[in-house]
Amino acid sequence: MFELWYAITALMLAMYVALDGFDLGAGILSPLVARTDSERRQVLAAIGPYWDGNEVWLLAAGGALFVAFPRVLASGISGFYFAIVLVLWCLLGRGIAIEFRSHVTDPLWRSAWDFVFAAASTLLAVFFGVAFGNLMRGVPLDKDGWFSLVLFTDFTARDPVGILDWYTILTGVFALVALAAHGALFLAWKTEGPVHERSDRLARRLWIAVAVLWPIVTIASNGVNPALFPGMARRWLAALAVALAVGGLIAIFVGLRRQRGLGAFLGSCAFLLGTIGASAASYFPVMLRATGGEALSITAYMGGADEAGLRTALRWFLVGLPLALGYLVVVFQLHRGKAVAARDGEGY
Amino acid sequence: MDDLVLHRFQFAFTIVYHYLFPQLTMGLALLIVLMKARGLGPGGDRWNDAARFWIRIFGINFAVGVVTGIPMEFQFGTNWARFSRHAGSVIGQTLAMEGLFAFFLESSFLFVLAWGERRLSRWGHFFAAVALFVGSWLSGYFIIATNAFMQHPVGHGVAADGTLRLVDFGAFVLNPWAIAQYAHNMLAAVVTASFVMAAAGAYYTLAGRHQPIARLFLRLGVGVGLVACVLVAVTGDRQAKMVARHQPVALAAMEGRFESGPRAGLVLIGQPNVAERRLDNPVVIPWMLSFLAYGTFHADVPGLDSFPADVWPDNIELLYYAFHIMAGLGTILTAIALLAVLLAWWGGLERSRPMLWVLMLAFPLPYIANTVGWMTAELGRQPWLVYGLFRTAAGSSPTVHAGTVLFTLMGFCGLYLVLFVLFLFLIGREIAHGPGPLIPVEGAGAGVAHV
Numbered sequence: 001m002f003e004l005w006y007a008i009t010a011l012m013l014a015m016y017v018a019l020d021g022f023d024l025g026a027g028i029l030s031p032l033v034a035r036t037d038s039e040r041r042q043v044l045a046a047i048g049p050y051w052d053g054n055e056v057w058l059l060a061a062g063g064a065l066f067v068a069f070p071r072v073l074a075s076g077i078s079g080f081y082f083a084i085v086l087v088l089w090c091l092l093g094r095g096i097a098i099e100f101r102s103h104v105t106d107p108l109w110r111s112a113w114d115f116v117f118a119a120a121s122t123l124l125a126v127f128f129g130v131a132f133g134n135l136m137r138g139v140p141l142d143k144d145g146w147f148s149l150v151l152f153t154d155f156t157a158r159d160p161v162g163i164l165d166w167y168t169i170l171t172g173v174f175a176l177v178a179l180a181a182h183g184a185l186f187l188a189w190k191t192e193g194p195v196h197e198r199s200d201r202l203a204r205r206l207w208i209a210v211a212v213l214w215p216i217v218t219i220a221s222n223g224v225n226p227a228l229f230p231g232m233a234r235r236w237l238a239a240l241a242v243a244l245a246v247g248g249l250i251a252i253f254v255g256l257r258r259q260r261g262l263g264a265f266l267g268s269c270a271f272l273l274g275t276i277g278a279s280a281a282s283y284f285p286v287m288l289r290a291t292g293g294e295a296l297s298i299t300a301y302m303g304g305a306d307e308a309g310l311r312t313a314l315r316w317f318l319v320g321l322p323l324a325l326g327y328l329v330v331v332f333q334l335h336r337g338k339a340v341a342a343r344d345g346e347g348y
Numbered sequence: 349m350d351d352l353v354l355h356r357f358q359f360a361f362t363i364v365y366h367y368l369f370p371q372l373t374m375g376l377a378l379l380i381v382l383m384k385a386r387g388l389g390p391g392g393d394r395w396n397d398a399a400r401f402w403i404r405i406f407g408i409n410f411a412v413g414v415v416t417g418i419p420m421e422f423q424f425g426t427n428w429a430r431f432s433r434h435a436g437s438v439i440g441q442t443l444a445m446e447g448l449f450a451f452f453l454e455s456s457f458l459f460v461l462a463w464g465e466r467r468l469s470r471w472g473h474f475f476a477a478v479a480l481f482v483g484s485w486l487s488g489y490f491i492i493a494t495n496a497f498m499q500h501p502v503g504h505g506v507a508a509d510g511t512l513r514l515v516d517f518g519a520f521v522l523n524p525w526a527i528a529q530y531a532h533n534m535l536a537a538v539v540t541a542s543f544v545m546a547a548a549g550a551y552y553t554l555a556g557r558h559q560p561i562a563r564l565f566l567r568l569g570v571g572v573g574l575v576a577c578v579l580v581a582v583t584g585d586r587q588a589k590m591v592a593r594h595q596p597v598a599l600a601a602m603e604g605r606f607e608s609g610p611r612a613g614l615v616l617i618g619q620p621n622v623a624e625r626r627l628d629n630p631v632v633i634p635w636m637l638s639f640l641a642y643g644t645f646h647a648d649v650p651g652l653d654s655f656p657a658d659v660w661p662d663n664i665e666l667l668y669y670a671f672h673i674m675a676g677l678g679t680i681l682t683a684i685a686l687l688a689v690l691l692a693w694w695g696g697l698e699r700s701r702p703m704l705w706v707l708m709l710a711f712p713l714p715y716i717a718n719t720v721g722w723m724t725a726e727l728g729r730q731p732w733l734v735y736g737l738f739r740t741a742a743g744s745s746p747t748v749h750a751g752t753v754l755f756t757l758m759g760f761c762g763l764y765l766v767l768f769v770l771f772l773f774l775i776g777r778e779i780a781h782g783p784g785p786l787i788p789v790e791g792a793g794a795g796v797a798h799v
Contacts, residue, residue, distance in 0.1 A: 048463075052414065053455035056447055059421055063444025066424070070436020070511075077425025077432075078745035084426050085419075085756045089763060092415040096767065099411035103774050146429075148747035306507060309437045309514040313444070320448030327456035334460060334467070 001310045005068035006287070006300040007237075008317065010280035012061035017128070017276055018182075018269045019328075020054040023047040025183015027094065027121025028176065030114065033187060033198040037107065040114055041341035044098060046190040049335045051098060053328065055091070060324070067313050069303030071145060072287045079139060079147040080131070083163060087127050094120035122176065129175025133168030136279070137161065137224045138289035141296045157224045159291045167224050174210075174217045178272065181206035185252065185268045189261030192338045200256070203264070207252055214249075214275075221279075225289065231282040238281035245274025354753040355427045355744040358760065360726075362419055364719055365764050369413035371718050374488055374534060375541025376406050377481040379572060383564075384477045388470055393785075398564050399477070400465065401783035402545070407462045408774050412767060414455075419760070427753065431733050431743030435512045438504050438520065439494045446490035454483035465786060488537070489530055496526035498734050499725065500594050512734070528590055529725070532583035535576045536721060539681060540714040542573030546688070547711035548779065550704040561783045567692055570707070574685035581678060585640065591728065592641035595735065597655040598728030601664045602671040603637060604630075605651040612637035612649035620668045625652070661730045670723035677717040684710055 026047050034040040065073045077084055093116050101113035137157055139147045152162035155169075184203035188196055222229045232238040248270030255264025283289075287303055290296030380399055387395035421443065424432045432440075457479040465473050497504075503520030505513045514520060546569025552562035592599045599605075604620035604627040605612065614637040618630035638647040652660060661667050684706060691697040698704075729735055733743045 049459040052458060053452060055418075056451040056455050059418065059451060060444070060447040062421060062425075063440065063447045066432065066436050067440030067444045068437075070433050070440060073425050073436060073440075074429035074433035074745075077422065078427070078429035078748055081426050081745070081748045081752060082756075084422055085759070088419045088422055089759065091418055092763065092767075095411060095415040096770070099407070100770060100774060103408075103777065144746075146747050304433060304511060305437055306513050309441070312514060312517045313441055316441075316445055317448065320445065320452075324448060324452040327452050331456050331459075334464070 001307050001314075002068075002300045002303070002305065003284075004314070005064070005305065005310055006280070006284060009061060009064045009068060010277065012057060012064050014273045014276035014280075016054070016057035016061050017179075018272045019050070019057055021179045021182045021272055022186035022265075022268075023051040023054055023183070024121045024125050025179040025181070026187055027117050027183070028125060028180045029183050029187065029199065029202060030121075031118050033184075033195050033202065035194075037110060038341040039193075039195050040110070041102070042191055042193075042195050042339060043187060044101070045341055046187060046339035048098070048339075049331050052095075053331065055095075056324075064317075068305045068310055069287060069300065071302065071304035072298055074304075075141065075145050075147065075298060076139075076288055079149060080134070080163070081148070082151075083127065083131065087124065090120040090124045090127070094124065125176045125179040126172040128179075129172035130163060130168045132175065132279075133171030134163060135289070136171070136221050136228070136283070137165075137167055138291040138297070140292060141288060141290035141298065142292075143296065145296075145298055161291055167220055170217060170220055174213050177206060177209050177213060178275075181210050182268045182272060185255075185261070185265045189265045190339050192340075204256055207249075207256070207268075210271075211249060227286070227294075228279075228282045231284065232278065235281050235284070238278050241274045241277030241281055243274070245271050245278060248272075248274055351748070351750045351753065352741055352744055354750050354757060355748075356740070358753055358757040359423055359427060361757065362416065362423065362760055362764075364722070366413065366416040366420055367718065367722065368715060369409045369416065370484070370488070371537045371540045371715070372544060373406055373409050373413055374484045375537040375539070375576075376402055376409070376544075377477075377484045378538055379541055379545060379568065380406065381474075381477050381481045382568070382572070384474045388474055392470075394560060394564065396465075396470075397783050397785055398561050398568075400786065401561075401778075403461060403477075404778050405775065407458070408771065408778070410454075410458060412771055416764070416767075427745055427748060428733075428743050429745035429748075431738070433511065434738055434743070435497075435734055438512050438514045439497055441514060441517070442490045442494045442497075442521070446487055450483050450487035450490060453479055454487065457483065485534065488534055489526070492530045492533060493521055493523060493526040495725070496523040496529055498732075499529070499729055500525035500590070501734050501737055512737070525590055525594070528583065528587045532580060532587050533721075535580045535583060536714070536718050538576040539573060539580060540718060542569045542576055542685075543681070543707075543711045543714050545569035546573060546707045547709075550707035551779070552782065553698055554701065554704050554708060558782045563698060566688075566697060566707070570685055570688040570692060570697070574682070574689045577678070577682040577685050581682065584675075584678070589641060592649075595728060596650050597652065597659055598661055598667070599641065600650060600652045600655070601661045601667050602724060602728060604664070604668045605637075605649065606653060608648065608651040608654045610638065610646050610648045611635045612641075612647070614640065615672070617672075620665050622664050659731065661727055663727055663730070667724060667727040670720040670727060674717050674721045674724055677713050677720075681710070681713055681717065 026043055030040060030043050034043045062073070097113040097117040097120065101110055101117070138161070139149060140159065140161060141147045150162045152164040153160050155165045157165040157167040181203060184199045184206055187199035188203055191199065248267040251267025251270065252264050255261070255267055285299040285301060286297045287300055288298040380402055383395050383399035383402070386392055387399060457476045460468070461473070461476040461480050464476060468476065497520060500523060502523050503514065503516035503518070505515040507513045545565050549562045549565030549569055552558045553566065588599070603615050604618055606625045606627065611634070613632035613634045615627065616631045616633065618627040621628050635645040638649055639645050641647065641649055688697060688703055688707060691700050691703055731740055732738065733740045
């Protein structure tokens with residue numbers, strides 16, 4: 001049951017990255033691919049029906065963590081207090097930028113929100129990458145399972161650690177490039193005209209950067225956390241996830257060459273799901289790694305959950321997850337086809 | 349400065365601010381469904397025009413509700429880590445269910461409702477409104493069920509390490525406290541939305557604008573408002589009886605009742621003097637509290653002297669004032685709605701300028717009543733986070749200290765102030781623009797050309 005809920009939590013988080021990732025990526029790229037107001041609105045029209053629902057996956061992942069591993073949630077979220085609050089503020093600014101921009105036609109008003117949208121999207125991608133790096137590297141948990149982190153120390157990724165060091169900055173950059181690349185494929189699939197052209201061109205370059213950075217980040221991860229490769233070698237799920245990521249990467253380049261927008265985008269989703277899945281499977285059973293020694297790490301078995309409560313939760317989860325996926329299908333069906341900029345007063 | 353005070357104040361500030369928006373959207377969701385239902389029939393165009401205006405207001409409120417709601421979920425982890433560790437396997441259930449069952453539904457259909465009128469059939473658009481109504485009211489239930497566990501814990505057990513465990517899922521989700529509180533709270537949200545709608549109708553009528561539709565706003569607003577006000581009082585009575593049974597010390601503090609005894613009077617006016625342990629210059633209806641709380645005029649109602657001081661709510665004055673303001677405003681709102689309905693019945697509502705002025709200016713009152721109502725519930729729960737089981741003082745994050753919280757609290761204050769200015773600006777524009785017909789589509793690409 002603990003293994004299953006570990007997998008569910010990882011799956012929800014991976015879904016969040018794959019889904020909100022494309023609208024974050026669209027936000028990161030919006031100043032580059034969309035230059036006029038109608039092009040910007042085309043970008044917003046492309047992500048408009050999805051972004052709010054995509055963000056719910058983050059809340060759902062948080063909910064799964066809360067019910068299944070309350071100790072992990074309590075230590076992890078309070079230990080990263082400042083970073084989490086900054087994430088919340090960025091999410092706030094970004095949501096307001098998307099929703100409020102179209103209400104007023106004044107070009108200054110719109111430019112201001114375009115800036116907020118792009119800046120918050122960029123920061124969020126970097127934050128999530130840095131957070132991932134911190135999980136992989138570990139945090140200074142004490143014997144009661146609490147920690148707090150300073151922003152940076154000596155950038156060595158060795159105790160005493162800070163939120164930022166060479167490794168977490170690397171993962172932050174990787175997340176930024178990967179999500180931008182993901183967003184480029186989404187925009188290339190969902191738009192026409194100049195936005196499509198620019199997104200397509202950017203996607204080619206960005207995915208080459210991802211393909212180069214990915215092995216570097218993987219090797220660096222094992223450098224700061226030597227338990228990762230042995231964990232990966234032991235578990236067939238990790239191998240499967242790596243295969244999914246590699247397959248996704250191939251599908252992207254094939255899709256880009258043959259101008260198959262949807263195929264390339266699905267490949268990019270598979271790459272992100274595979275990367276997160278492989279990391280989670282190799283990391284298991286640890287959920288919060290301690291830099292002060294393995295004994296201090298919090299694992300899935302001591303995450304604070306109980307079997308009976310998790311069995312109960314599994315029942316409603318198995319009802320709720322198909323519903324959530326069903327809505328996703330309905331929304332994609334309702335908004336199939338290319339996104340066009342809406343008229344004023346009609347949409348984004 | 350004390351860490352705990354700031355943790356509490358940050359949560360209180362962010363949740364009071366947040367709840368200004370859902371209370372309108374939850375109530376409005378019901379009114380929009382009613383309008384879209386009328387819009388299905390023959391001659392439904394004006395109802396659809398009316399609904400379209402409120403869907404735009406709904407959209408702005410919903411956006412602010414979403415972005416201020418996300419910090420609420422996260423604060424369980426950031427600021428209340430020891431509480432999350434202690435009770436997470438129980439309250440995590442309802443909080444996670446809210447995401448899965450309510451938020452996905454709402455977020456998937458908001459865009460469809462807001463921008464899909466032209467793409468969908470009348471029935472399709474009606475179903476989008478229903479989906480949003482179901483989503484937002486489910487969301488309300490999961491939050492209330494979480495709060496109800498904190499008010500009146502049921503269905504739980506205690507594990508070997510002292511943390512709480514879920515034992516009986518059915519008892520936990522169908523907590524009788526949750527059902528009473530849910531009915532009271534959702535009806536109060538409908539009161540807010542009804543009074544806001546009536547205020548818009550009154551404003552347009554006084555300004556002589558949007559005449560036929562302003563009349564719909566007025567009549568729907570005061571009609572639904574009156575029904576909701578009466579039901580809020582009925583459900584409030586039920587909830588007060590539960591407080592009397594399960595949190596008698598909270599009831600004593602709400603009423604400023606320092607001494608126990610039979611034939612307790614209901615306090616209308618008075619100032620609690622905690623230092624002297626008495627109520628200054630009280631105006632009381634004799635025997636009424638005994639009757640309301642226990643159903644007989646002779647019932648013994650315990651006062652604060654029946655309980656040790658370490659289980660008293662820690663801010664008796666604020667609790668007392670919050671409760672009395674809520675009850676007083678509830679009475680005033682019922683009277684306004686009743687008078688307006690009677691005038692509408694006689695056909696004089698649109699011509700009665702004083703009544704229109706009252707309706708136009710009364711819309712902040714339900715917001716205040718909802719806010720102080722929640723303050724009554726939450727201050728009455730103190731000093732417990734989970735009533736009788738886990739103290740508030742034991743729940744905050746051990747690694748997050750006062751200076752840090754003060755910094756983020758000030759950040760939230762500043763951001764929320766800016767957000768509120770923007771919100772008022774956009775709502776003001778919508779009100780100034782007013783309801784209008786659906787603009788027919790002319791030529792493709794029209795939107796690209798016009799900026």
